[in-house]
Amino acid sequence: MANSTPLHIVTGKGGTGKTTVAAALALALAGRGRKVLLCEVEGRQGIAQVFDVPPLPYEERRIATSDAGGHVYALAIDPEAALLEYLQMYYRLGRAGRALDKFGIIDFATTIAPGVRDVLLTGKVYEAARRRDERTSAFVYDAVVVDAPPTGRITRFLGVNDDVAGLAKVGPIRSQSESIMAMMRGPQTAVHLVTVLEEMPVQETLDGIAELTGAGLPVGYVLVNMVRPSLLSQDTVDALQDGRLTAKTVAPVLRDVGLPSAAAPTLVAGGLGHIERQRLQDEQRAIIEDCGRPSVSLPLLTSGVDLGALQELAEPLAPLEDAR
Amino acid sequence: MTRRAATTPSDRRPHVERRISTRHEPDRIDVDAMLADRRTRIIVCCGAGGVGKTTTAAALALRAAEQGRTVCVLTIDPARRLAQSLGLVELDNTPRPVQGIDAGAGGSLDAMMLDMKSTFDEVVIAHASPEKAAEILANPFYVALSSSFAGTQEYMAMEKLGQLHAEGRWDLIVVDTPPSRSALDFLDAPERLSSLLDGRFIKLLLAPAKGPARLFSAGLGIVTAALNKVLGAQVLRDMQTFVAAFDTLFGGFRQRAEATFSLLQAEGTAFFVVAVPEPAAMREAAYFVERLEADDMPLAGLIVNRVHDESAAGISAADAESAAPRLARGRAAERRTAELLDVHAERMRLAERENRLRDRFSAAHRNVEVVPVPALETDVHDLDGLRRIGDHLGTPQRA
Structure with missing residues (x-):
C-alpha cells in the first residue's frame, strides 16, 4: 500500500x-x-x-x-x-x-x-x-x-x-x-x-x-x-510569403466592405508577424518534444x-x- | 554612506524631467536625462520573476555606458545567452569589462554575476580573525546558510551593491534584484538582520558560552528542553558554536546592512519597478510601488515590458470581427483578407486588455510614471537587442 x-x-x-x-x-x-x-x-x-x-x-x-x-x-x-x-x-x-x-x-x-x-x-x-x-x-x-x-x-x-x-x-x-x-x-x-x-x-x-x-x-x-493557435490557413501563409497577398490585393477588399483601405499594409505586416511568431513557437515546441518528458499543450x-x-x-x- | 537629511520625494529627483503629454496617460520620465545626470549613482530594477528585469537592467546600463558613464551592472541570475552576450561566462564575483560596447562617448561597462557564497565568505574573512573565520567557514550551519538556503541571495545582493559603491570605481551601478518570492525581501534584509541580533533567541543560544544561565527567566528550562527534544542535542551544539563564532561579526553586519538601506533611500538612487501588462504582474508591480513608497525609497517609475502596439490602422477590433465572417466565404483574396482581419482583431483585443491594465494601474498610482517598452518578436540575447530595448526606454515616445 x-x-x-x-x-x-x-x-x-x-x-x-x-x-x-x-x-x-x-x-x-x-x-x-x-x-x-x-x-x-x-x-x-x-x-x-x-x-x-x-x-x-x-x-x-x-x-x-x-x-x-x-x-x-x-x-x-x-x-x-x-x-x-x-x-x-x-x-x-x-x-x-x-x-x-x-x-x-x-x-x-x-x-x-x-x-x-x-x-x-x-x-x-x-x-x-x-x-x-x-x-x-x-x-x-x-x-x-x-x-x-x-x-x-x-x-x-x-x-x-x-x-x-x-x-x-x-x-x-x-x-x-x-x-x-x-x-x-x-x-x-x-x-x-x-x-x-x-x-x-x-x-x-x-x-x-x-x-x-x-x-x-x-x-x-x-x-x-x-x-x-495559428489563425492563418496554409494557403494564406503561402500567399503572404511568396508575395501573392500584398497591401495592393487587400486594399480593394477592405474598401468593398466599408473598411479603410489605408489599413492594408498594417494587416499584411500583422499577418507576417503572426507567421513569424508561429514559427518561433513551433521551434520551441520541437525542443520540448525532444526533451524526453511527456508534454501537454494548454491553449x-x-x-x-x-x-x-x-x-x-x-x-x-x-x-x-x-x-x- | 551616512544617512542623509530627509528629503521629499520630489526633491530627490531633480533630474527627472517630465514631458508634457497631451494624452490621457501619465507623463513619462526622460530616462536619457536621468542616465546622463551624474547625480544618478544607483539604479535598482525590481519586479516579479519573468518580467524581463535582468534585460531591463542590462539595457539601461549599456545605454548609460554608451552615453559616457562609467557603469557596472550587477546581475543575479541572468539567462544563459544574455549572460554570454555580456561576457559573463564565469561566476567569479568580479566585475569584468563588456566587449563590443561603443566607447565613443568615453564611457565603459563592467558586468558581474552575483556569487552569493563567496560574497558571504568575503564578509566573514574581512570581519573576523583568521582563526575565527576558519571556524565559521567550516561550521555546517554556516555552509548551509551561505550556499543552499533561500533568502541569503537577497542579503548578499545588497551587500555586494554596498561593496561596489564603496569601491568608487563606477559612477553608476545598475542592480538587478533576485526573483524573491516575497517581493521585496532585499529591503527587509537589514531589518531582519537587526531583529536577529536583538532577538532573545540569540542571547539564549549565546548564554551557555557567555555566562550563567540563571540570567534567564524560568522560561529557559522549558525552551532548551523543547529545543533539545525537537532538534537533538548535537544540532543545538552546532548552532551554539555557529552563533558564538558569528557574534563578533554581527555588529559589523548590522552596520553594513543599515548603511546599504540608507544608500538605497538616498538622493542618487532610483528604483524602477519592472512589469509586463498581465494581471498578475501588474498586481505585483502595484505591491512593489506601494512598498517602495512606504519605505521612502526613491521610485523613478514603472517600466512595462512587452507591450503590444495599438497601431493606428484605423480598424477597430469590433469592425474587424464583424467584417471577417462576411469575407470568409468569398474569393481567395477575400478569404485571405478575412484571416488577416482575424489576426488584426486578436492583436487589437490584446492591446485593449493591456491598456485597461495600465490605465487601472495609473488611476490607482497617479504619481507613478510609466515607461512602455514594445514587445519584440524574439528574446534579447545580444548587445544589439539590448540597444533596441534601450532606444525604447530612452526615447520619449508612445508605445
Whole structure:
C-alpha cells in the first residue's frame, strides 16, 4: 500500500501561469466523489485570485466543485502557523510552544533562519499527503497539488530536507527530514514544469529538468501553457510569403466592405508577424518534444481566468491522473 | 554612506524631467536625462520573476555606458545567452569589462554575476580573525546558510551593491534584484538582520558560552528542553558554536546592512519597478510601488515590458470581427483578407486588455510614471537587442 496519496508539484518560470495551471490540474484530478487539496506556499494568495474568492486562511476549505462533481479544497500554507501546529502535533508542546514564541524563536525560525521556512512548508505538504481518515484509514485526499516556487528555486525547495538531514545527524528532525525526502522522491510524487513556447522559459525548463533529475526528484510532465493557435490557413501563409497577398490585393477588399483601405499594409505586416511568431513557437515546441518528458499543450485563454476557463484548461490535463 | 537629511520625494529627483503629454496617460520620465545626470549613482530594477528585469537592467546600463558613464551592472541570475552576450561566462564575483560596447562617448561597462557564497565568505574573512573565520567557514550551519538556503541571495545582493559603491570605481551601478518570492525581501534584509541580533533567541543560544544561565527567566528550562527534544542535542551544539563564532561579526553586519538601506533611500538612487501588462504582474508591480513608497525609497517609475502596439490602422477590433465572417466565404483574396482581419482583431483585443491594465494601474498610482517598452518578436540575447530595448526606454515616445 502506498505511503501517501498522489502528490503533484507544479513549478515553472515566473510569468508562465503556474498558479492557473496548478488550479486547473486540481480540477482535472477532482473526478466524481473525489477530494483534491490545492496548496500554495509563497504567501501570494494566488489561488484566491484565480478562483476569485477572499484571501485564504491557514485552513483547508472547499473552494470549487469540478464539472465531474469532485471537490477542490485549498490551503495557503503559512510557515508560522505550520510550525506551531507541528510542535503541537508531534511534541505536544502547548506551553513550551508559547514560550518559544515569547523568546522570538518562532519568528527566528520562520523568517530569519533561512531554509526553515521551506522545511515547514514541505513538512505541511507531507502531513496532508499522508493524512488518513481515522475510520476508514483511507487517505483523506485523493490527490494533493502544490503551487510550488518557480523553477529557479524548486530543487532547493524540495531538497531542503536533505540539507536539514545533513545538519541534524540524529534525532527526530533528521528522521522527519528523511521521511519527507523519501516521499518527494517516491513513486507517488511527480514534479510538473509549466512553460510557454518562448526561448527563455523553455531553456529554463530544460535546466530545471536536468537539475531535478540530478537531485533524484521525479519529473512528470512539461505543461506547455498559453499556446496560440495559428489563425492563418496554409494557403494564406503561402500567399503572404511568396508575395501573392500584398497591401495592393487587400486594399480593394477592405474598401468593398466599408473598411479603410489605408489599413492594408498594417494587416499584411500583422499577418507576417503572426507567421513569424508561429514559427518561433513551433521551434520551441520541437525542443520540448525532444526533451524526453511527456508534454501537454494548454491553449491561451483570451478572455481572462474564471472557473469556466479553468475547466477548459483542466480537460487536456486529464492524462496526469496516472502521471507517475 | 551616512544617512542623509530627509528629503521629499520630489526633491530627490531633480533630474527627472517630465514631458508634457497631451494624452490621457501619465507623463513619462526622460530616462536619457536621468542616465546622463551624474547625480544618478544607483539604479535598482525590481519586479516579479519573468518580467524581463535582468534585460531591463542590462539595457539601461549599456545605454548609460554608451552615453559616457562609467557603469557596472550587477546581475543575479541572468539567462544563459544574455549572460554570454555580456561576457559573463564565469561566476567569479568580479566585475569584468563588456566587449563590443561603443566607447565613443568615453564611457565603459563592467558586468558581474552575483556569487552569493563567496560574497558571504568575503564578509566573514574581512570581519573576523583568521582563526575565527576558519571556524565559521567550516561550521555546517554556516555552509548551509551561505550556499543552499533561500533568502541569503537577497542579503548578499545588497551587500555586494554596498561593496561596489564603496569601491568608487563606477559612477553608476545598475542592480538587478533576485526573483524573491516575497517581493521585496532585499529591503527587509537589514531589518531582519537587526531583529536577529536583538532577538532573545540569540542571547539564549549565546548564554551557555557567555555566562550563567540563571540570567534567564524560568522560561529557559522549558525552551532548551523543547529545543533539545525537537532538534537533538548535537544540532543545538552546532548552532551554539555557529552563533558564538558569528557574534563578533554581527555588529559589523548590522552596520553594513543599515548603511546599504540608507544608500538605497538616498538622493542618487532610483528604483524602477519592472512589469509586463498581465494581471498578475501588474498586481505585483502595484505591491512593489506601494512598498517602495512606504519605505521612502526613491521610485523613478514603472517600466512595462512587452507591450503590444495599438497601431493606428484605423480598424477597430469590433469592425474587424464583424467584417471577417462576411469575407470568409468569398474569393481567395477575400478569404485571405478575412484571416488577416482575424489576426488584426486578436492583436487589437490584446492591446485593449493591456491598456485597461495600465490605465487601472495609473488611476490607482497617479504619481507613478510609466515607461512602455514594445514587445519584440524574439528574446534579447545580444548587445544589439539590448540597444533596441534601450532606444525604447530612452526615447520619449508612445508605445
